[in-house]
Amino acid sequence: MANNTLKIIPLGGLGEIGKNMTALEYGRNILIVDAGVMFPEHDMLGVDLVIPDFTHYLEEKRDWVRGIVVTHGHEDHIGGLPFLLQEVNVPVYATRLTAGLIELKLQKHGLEGKVNLKTVRAGDRVSIGGPFNVEFFHVCHSIPDSVGLAIRTPAGLVVHTGDFKLDYTPAWGDPPDFGALARFGAEGVLCLLSDSTNADNPGFTPSEKTVDEGLDRVFREAKGRVIITTFGSLMSRVQQVIHAAARHGRVVAIDGRSLEESVERAQSLGYLDIPPGVLVDLQTLKKRPDSQSCLIATGSQGEPTAALGRMAAGRHRQITIKEGDTVVMSSRVIPGNEELVSRAINNLFRRGARVIYGRADNVHVSGHASQEELKLVLSLVKPKYFIPVHGELRHLHAHAALARQQGIPAENIFILENGHVVEFDDRGARVVERVPGGWVFVDGSGVGDIGPAVLRDREILSQDGFVLAVVRRNPKTGQVEGRPVIITRGFVYVKENMDLIERAEETVVNALRRNGKDPQTSIRKALSELVYNETRRRPMVLPVVLEE
């Protein structure tokens, strides 16, 4: 290993690269940026959460970790902390709101008071220990108190944007710190890691301000109640709704536990500006005239168990959707959730509500920078090397193309996969190896205890169920005793298919008679054949031969 070597390793992300966790390694020192969770994709059946697979990378390097810096308080950047901190209990650096949301999370995992959580402000420079000095700089994103990171190391300055957009008129706080970006550029940046989420989107992402206009129009036109759903973590949107409601003489209630908790935390930390009397509880809201009421509800992704999902399905105990209600979907649809969201919207229409959803109504904008913004950042920061992060491979390619257009040589741009290690030293930079940088499934209380084999079984079971045959055999004579018992679930309606079940019993007995030496195989084969010929389905077929 050459002297003065810095390694950068994107570690976590499901489809996306370097989204949920990134490591910087210098000598025997490691700095970790973010530790988020991901939500399982459709074919990760029964999986509750997905966390970055950090254990392999950290296995022999636990003692090297000097600290964790967190860019902002969204789940995909903080949700993995409770898992990571059980492995390495090091100081965590975050801005005030982010720290508040991390505390909430630690409480739920029984880690309250056990973690050294250090609050920083944008502008602070903090020596993390070892060779890392981190300057936090203000960026705009869909949650207040988001920061980017300027990480000074003996090998050079690394700038990590975190999630950001260049919003000149943000819903919360100032525009991003363009001055800092220019200053880093002047100082000389070894490597830039920049948010690629919207790198295939031409132009600029609209300002949060445009949402104010959209909301004003909704409130102006609404005769009855206004019910708005958004992401539980989109705190600046909650702020916008509260301001808009107040402007139009409405009180606001929050419905949904996750949202209530975040709002309470943000409010207690001073990150929500709520005019006196505007925020009320649901009971108080219900006593006010519809034309003076606004409800912010969870369920932006159509989740049937969230507040809006229950309203849509007519299963909400306190709110019944009716003619005159206006429902606003103030969020994007996360890919994979389209069906659930469509169903919720259709059901709300069915119950008489007017539903405002699409892009044309200006009730939502993205929190991530589009192509023109990304170019401006590249142009200000002028990095020697560039690593597009936060995005799927296709987004990284789009971002890389922008960087090439701006004159960064192709060989200085690294399109990585999670676990790829880029090494920087006096001779240049290169991808040197790959560490396990995948993910781990959390299912119930189990972390990492299910994998491809279990998921494959769940997949088969989900498609055609199973057929199980229990047969008893005399171990001495090899004779079948009694009738086989056939049990199926998820395959056919048993009551309407007694014929098939009876033939399955016969098939089992005959199979054993023909080939008693390998009873498992012969039953499985015969039964699978029968079932496929009769139904063209391929359930899991399981023989149980009892011989005691």
Added chain:
Amino acid sequence: MANNTLKIIPLGGLGEIGKNMTALEYGRNILIVDAGVMFPEHDMLGVDLVIPDFTHYLEEKRDWVRGIVVTHGHEDHIGGLPFLLQEVNVPVYATRLTAGLIELKLQKHGLEGKVNLKTVRAGDRVSIGGPFNVEFFHVCHSIPDSVGLAIRTPAGLVVHTGDFKLDYTPAWGDPPDFGALARFGAEGVLCLLSDSTNADNPGFTPSEKTVDEGLDRVFREAKGRVIITTFGSLMSRVQQVIHAAARHGRVVAIDGRSLEESVERAQSLGYLDIPPGVLVDLQTLKKRPDSQSCLIATGSQGEPTAALGRMAAGRHRQITIKEGDTVVMSSRVIPGNEELVSRAINNLFRRGARVIYGRADNVHVSGHASQEELKLVLSLVKPKYFIPVHGELRHLHAHAALARQQGIPAENIFILENGHVVEFDDRGARVVERVPGGWVFVDGSGVGDIGPAVLRDREILSQDGFVLAVVRRNPKTGQVEGRPVIITRGFVYVKENMDLIERAEETVVNALRRNGKDPQTSIRKALSELVYNETRRRPMVLPVVLEE
């Protein structure tokens, strides 16, 4: 029942209304418009196809059906015909290409030669039998030979647009027959049924011509092979690709059986204009230089088993994606398929291809009319009553809003659900009843033999698998004999959880000892508890008590 009564009933559609099948009833006469299939939604586990539930409606009215008219040759309008024709074998009226594609379908279901398939042309007026006279008029859609229907009945004229867009420069044939629409308007239209798919989309849908420009750019810039995927049924897109390839001196091969069949059928019927020597087979293509090659492949929805899916996964026997390849996704992503499509795109990038996908590249446009087009149709046809169809409830609401803006009284607009019956007579029009208008699942060879209970089991199995306990008991003494056998699939890795399995065995024995009277319940309860406490998972728990 009043005299001169006409009923209109949207029958099939999954989420969408009147998409796949519609019935018109006059006296004891029924005319059916289209009979399509739908593809299952994510939570319809293991379901292969979904067809309209026509059996309930037709149960006592089989003899009333006079004929089936088909608007165009897409799966969601013709795929249900083989199922319907087994119930009512009546004449089917379709234009030439549509009839050709229906024949293909009948062949696959062994119905070749058993159906009276009558070919019509746009402009034809056909007396279907009974009171129905149908005029077929030319519309533009993403497959050639699409028609709308002007159905003359004693109660008045009903206009059904079918799927359409108002394309002034279509890829195939003439612009839509505006003259016919105006003529119907002058004649007086009782009721219009119009395509609502894009009713929440402002402006005009771009012309197919814009795709020519997008494709030209792709071919101009591509150095190596061009591989284009589109819907198997998007025949006009195939035509556009063939023309573009020919313009740029490339030969074209088709990869994927469904596409090959449709192309062959369309070509033999004269609906594809293929310059001599341009269409070659895959073997011939591979001998040509990359810069002279174009491949049209199935797999636009990221299906892992389709041609493009196999290329993306590196499992295609003949095509290996490499640096220099350009892959074009010339299709929209059907909601619900986003994950699969993203994965395919990312994998293609991973293998070195440049992938052209998003809207900005003009490689795909919708085949359905947007708001300005819908307004023009309403304005030409000037219907007394209006039924928005082909769309989810939210789209129907958007379409209805346009109609109200154009002066159609709200009470003359019917936003229906499938199965709602609208009755027209001399006194006016009203929704009178609801017939079962849902859908039926096709799974393997079974039609309608699985339903909610089986799907619920599949859902549970898909999430946490199952735990099954087989225990033998002496029927006389009630004593447990031998050890219980625990079988699990999709739950945990058994090998790493032998402890848990052993405790499950003990739990079963103890449960039986405590309460032997209701062994099923006591085992299920005890075992569920153990499993949940240990894993926080809720697999299906199945006790099997053998007492013989």
